[in-house]
Amino acid sequence: MSALLSWSDELSVGIQEIDEQHKVLVALLNDLHNAVLSRHGREAVGPILGRLAEYTRIHFAVEESLMRILDYPRYEEHKEEHVSLIKEVNELHRKFNDEGLNISMNLLHFLKDWLGEHIIHSDRDYGPFFLSRGAKTSWKSKSWLKRLFH
Ligand SMILES: [Fe+2]
Ligand SMILES: [Fe+2]
Numbered sequence: 001m002s003a004l005l006s007w008s009d010e011l012s013v014g015i016q017e018i019d020e021q022h023k024v025l026v027a028l029l030n031d032l033h034n035a036v037l038s039r040h041g042r043e044a045v046g047p048i049l050g051r052l053a054e055y056t057r058i059h060f061a062v063e064e065s066l067m068r069i070l071d072y073p074r075y076e077e078h079k080e081e082h083v084s085l086i087k088e089v090n091e092l093h094r095k096f097n098d099e100g101l102n103i104s105m106n107l108l109h110f111l112k113d114w115l116g117e118h119i120i121h122s123d124r125d126y127g128p129f130f131l132s133r134g135a136k137t138s139w140k141s142k143s144w145l146k147r148l149f150h
Pocket of ligand 2: 060063078082118122123
């Protein structure tokens, strides 16, 4: 089955820890796409949508912490974007649960842009900045903090 969104270098922010989290989001979108295409039904689609909303909140909280710790100058505008993205996915999840909304191909493409455009236009901006503040491109240590910082 074809992927809704394929991982490529275009999506990389240049920091493995963050790329791994973005890959989880991409995988959840593709799971959602597969569940809709194979007509697995609302019982299969609902939990994936829920996980997507939940992991998005976790991921955004991590990014925002890093931005505050590293004193990223565009923190406020990035945070505002996160707030509206979270609202959109929560609203979708709520309509799915309460109003019987179906996840259409249009909605899947909306979610593809919802994630892809934010990574490409906003997340990729902090990559070089984080690296200039000592973030590591990749990790070899098992310690979570050492994965990110020298
Ligand atoms: Fe992100
Ligand atoms: Fe972000």
